Amino acid sequence: HSCGIETSGQLNxxxxxxxxxxxxxxxxxxxxxxPVIPSMARVDLGARHTCAIxxxxxxxxxxxxxxxxxxxxSSDPQIKTPAELPNF
Numbered sequence: 451h452s453c454g455i456e457t458s459g460q461l462n463x464x465x466x467x468x469x470x471x472x473x474x475x476x477x478x479x480x481x482x483x484x485p486v487i488p489s490m491a492r493v494d495l496g497a498r499h500t501c502a503i504x505x506x507x508x509x510x511x512x513x514x515x516x517x518x519x520x521x522x523x524s525s526d527p528q529i530k531t532p533a534e535l536p537n538f
Contacts, residue, residue, distance in 0.1 A: 453493050453500055454483065461490040461502055469498040470530030471513030477530070487532050502532070509538040 451465035451472055462483035463472040470477055473486040487510065493502040499513030499520055510532035511520040520529045522536065 451495065451500070453486070453495060453502075455490050455493055459489045459491070459505055461486045461488070461493055463500065469514035470528045471495070471498050471500050473500060473512045473530070473532050475531050477528070499529075501535075507538075509535040511535060 451463060451467060453461060453463040455461050463486050464480045464483045467474065467479045468477050472480065472484065474484055487502065489505045490502045491505045493500065496519060499511060501509065501511040503509050512529045512532050513520065515524060515529050516527045520533060522533045
């Protein structure tokens with residue numbers, strides 16, 4: 451999967467989304483960029499998860515969470531929408 455931030459700060463993701471790593475609320479894959487979350491400053495992609503930091507320094511992660519890689523207190527193996535990281 452891939453993600454990019456527009457000059458406006460809009461984060462878009464596309465590609466393989468089986469684990470929810472696109473942040474679009476499903477396990478669908480997309481061939482074209484789809485808007486995920488606005489006002490982002492940075493984004494980093496793992497193999498099956500994604501994390502981003504907003505322009506106001508709030509961190510979000512989503513995707514595969516089988517080993518806690520999303521960083522939230524959830525045992526759900528897939529987080530399909532951006533989840534704010536507590537105490538970041």
